[in-house]
Amino acid sequence: MRIIKAEKIKNAVAQLCLKANFSLRPDVLSALKSARAGEKNKRAKSILAAIIENARIAKKERLAICQDTGLPTVFLEVGQDVLIRGELKSAINKGIEEGYKRGYLRNSIVPDPLLRFGPGYSPVVIHTDIVKGKRIKITVLPKGFGCENKTQLKMFNPTANTEEIKRFVIETVKSAGPDACPPYIVGVGIGATADYAVLLAKKSLLKTIGHRPSTIDPLTAKLLKEINKLNIGPMGLGGRATALAVNIEKYPTHIAGLPVAVSISCHALRSASVLL
Template structure:
């Protein structure tokens, strides 16, 4: 049994928060760079160059890429042979939230989390959203995403009939992107969840977003490319000013569902798709 201390978890989470706020993952950056080469709309091209400049300043001067430093979502795969030794904290959630509290203060990040009705700020950017899975082994894989609400606000779920055609699903996705329009900071990364239950499908769409930028030749590869092609015909472009690039990438994640239904969910990330991953 491998022992992991509270301190090690705190140190790791803080590192991921820092990485995600000041730099983009390589595969995300690559998508943006190749889009700039393809774009012909002059306004959109100009803004893509400003986006590069923004990334440069953020990294060099440690100014967050975006002022919406998000609600933190943490996806963990914990090996069954790992023993997380809780001493000072009464739960894993509490431990992770302590790390986030420290990181958001030390790195001068915006604390955007409030009570839902009273709108009272918690002052710590916590609680975070925690998803844990137990897997075989003695490692912990941690995937952290900063979800800004410009794009989170455009998430949608639809319960289709069992034999709905893929064109109907495509149309729903296109409608979601149109609705998100310039408000959610296009070009987008799009995650699509298909199957499961209503809650599961939204979760799947988030998991799909975590795969953004990766080259995965899944069974849905052609469908993902087809959706991307259709979305890029919308001419929304960077900041909604028109152009060839409305989305950088589409990823689908599926799960078996009930004979009576076909849930579909769409999660969108703005161009500043901030996430970080580590295995310890």
């Protein structure tokens, strides 16, 4: 049994908030740079250059990459041989509050979804997995709501083919259109239950993007190719770069169904992890 103090978790979470919000993920930054290099549309190229410049300024001046610092989602992988001394949930929420206050990040969370009064920094959404071992992995994903609002779930018949799934993913990207800060990173969750498919779609956004097409599965490659023919482009003003990547997570499912969820991320896909 290994003891980890809640205080240590709180401090780690606060650090992750700053890292995620100030420093764009290296894989996302390099995907943006390749998109700029591959873009023929002049306006699209210059918007991509502005997005890259934004990331540079944010990191250098410790400013939030985007003013929408999200409703942070925290993913925990807790080793079953870990004993947490102190209160885990409150340590995470306190860590978020501390990090967000220290970084002058935005208090976007309203305590009551209907009354919508008095925005604060917490509570955040926490997903916990119990895993083997004696370590804790913490990931903070401050996903903005412009793109969160474009999330879709569809319960397909188990006899549906991949063509139908492809069409659903593409229609979801089309309906996001110019509104949710393209170029997007398209997260797809296939299988499990309705709730879990949505979680899988979001979780897939944590996977490193920008692998060579030959190393990704054929469905991913096809989807990316077709999405990038839509000519939505950066800011929706046309261009090749409608999506930087498509990430798919699958899970076994029931004989009677085939849930498919799409979680779209804006180009400012921010996340940071630490292993304690």
